[in-house]
Amino acid sequence: EAKRNDKHGWRAYDPSMTDQRTRESILADLLEHAVDAGQLSVHYQPIVDLASGRTVGVEALARWQHPDYGFVPPSEFVPIAERSSLIHTIGMHVLTEAATQVRAWQTRQHADPLHLSVNLSPRQLLKPGIVADVVAVLERTGLSPAHLTLEITETAIVDTERAAPILAEFRALGIRIAIDDFGTGYSSLQYLLGLPIDGLKIDRAFVTQLDSTTQGAAVAEAVVRLGQILGLDTVAEGIESPAQVAELQLLGCTSGQGYLFSRPRPAAEIEEGLNLIPPQTVR
Ligand code: C2E
Ligand code: MG
Ligand code: MG
Ligand code: MG
Numbered sequence: 001e002a003k004r005n006d007k008h009g010w011r012a013y014d015p016s017m018t019d020q021r022t023r024e025s026i027l028a029d030l031l032e033h034a035v036d037a038g039q040l041s042v043h044y045q046p047i048v049d050l051a052s053g054r055t056v057g058v059e060a061l062a063r064w065q066h067p068d069y070g071f072v073p074p075s076e077f078v079p080i081a082e083r084s085s086l087i088h089t090i091g092m093h094v095l096t097e098a099a100t101q102v103r104a105w106q107t108r109q110h111a112d113p114l115h116l117s118v119n120l121s122p123r124q125l126l127k128p129g130i131v132a133d134v135v136a137v138l139e140r141t142g143l144s145p146a147h148l149t150l151e152i153t154e155t156a157i158v159d160t161e162r163a164a165p166i167l168a169e170f171r172a173l174g175i176r177i178a179i180d181d182f183g184t185g186y187s188s189l190q191y192l193l194g195l196p197i198d199g200l201k202i203d204r205a206f207v208t209q210l211d212s213t214t215q216g217a218a219v220a221e222a223v224v225r226l227g228q229i230l231g232l233d234t235v236a237e238g239i240e241s242p243a244q245v246a247e248l249q250l251l252g253c254t255s256g257q258g259y260l261f262s263r264p265r266p267a268a269e270i271e272e273g274l275n276l277i278p279p280q281t282v283r
Contacts, residue, residue: 028080030066035093040064042097043264046273047117047235047257050249055273057115059151059257060098061264062090082121091124092133099141099148101267106147108276117149119180122156131169145174149199152177154185157195168196178235183219193230199254200227204238207258211243224251 034040040062047057064072081087095118102116124130138145150170157163157179167177178199179192183206202223209216220236227234236248239258248256262270 045264059117099143103143120150149176151180153180154187199233201235207238210247224253
């Protein structure tokens with residue numbers, strides 16, 4: 001069984017394989033076929049308005065299930081994809097599937113339309129034609145630009161001179177921009193906050209420390225204050241306890257996501273939390 005070759009000619013997964021470069025290059029090769037082979041899917045994590053407790057949006061998160069390797073987490077395959085143009089193929093696939101799904105949910109909603117957040121990697125942001133590519137997906141799927149947030153990490157905008165005009169183009173179209181994992185990068189606040197952005201996502205590392213008396217709690221508080229002063233939305237990542245929610249509410253943090261509300265799940269499994277009109281009553 002361990003000697004069996006799969007259809008790409010690679011030896012099947014051997015748990016004793018410890019050479020990281022070998023695993024990486026194997027995964028890089030397998031990843032090339034992942035989209036076409038239908039191995040990539042999208043999970044959705046609800047984003048909850050902390051004042052009302054209502055789900056106001058979802059973050060789309062890529063999932064890769066390989067027949068031999070099993071589940072490969074995005075923390076492993078996204079950096080591999082990021083080293084080649086594959087990240088663009090994967091990113092566009094996630095955006096297309098998620099936009100289609102959220103648009104379908106919107107047609108079954110009573111009230112405010114659900115919002116979609118999608119991660120855009122540094123390499124994607126700087127890809128020539130990225131704005132037109134995103135717009136084409138919105139046109140094809142019918143999702144309004146006003147219902148899309150692109151999450152961009154600080155590392156993506158280290159090259160501010162190149163990033164700023166692209167971000168400005170997105171915003172001119174009505175697409176929102178949020179800085180992901182805020183507080184974990186090394187960027188200077190001065191240039192970061194000079195950028196055309198709409199929101200800050202407080203990294204889980206700081207949210208985790210909220211119910212203790214460590215410096216992490218101070219960072220979360222500082223980010224919320226900064227957001228308030230600059231008129232930016234603040235979204236807390238990785239909320240796992242009611243105590244963290246209480247603290248974030250006190251601070252005035254706009255919204256949050258985390259296992260306390262829901263893990264990222266396939267579309268069908270998060271639907272019941274979305275308060276939708278049942279499909280059979282939709283005409
Ligand atoms: P991220 O954008 O910061 O996404 C949030 C991550 O935190 C997700 O990990 C999510 O599952 C996890 N998370 C949310 N709530 C909790 C919690 O309460 N506790 C804990 N322990 N974790 C929580 P995930 O899905 O493994 O994704 C990891 C990273 O991979 C993402 O971080 C993002 O940077 C990247 N990624 C995922 N999908 C895509 C994609 O489609 N495109 C790009 N470019 N990057 C992606
Ligand atoms: Mg994100
Ligand atoms: Mg994040
Ligand atoms: Mg994070």
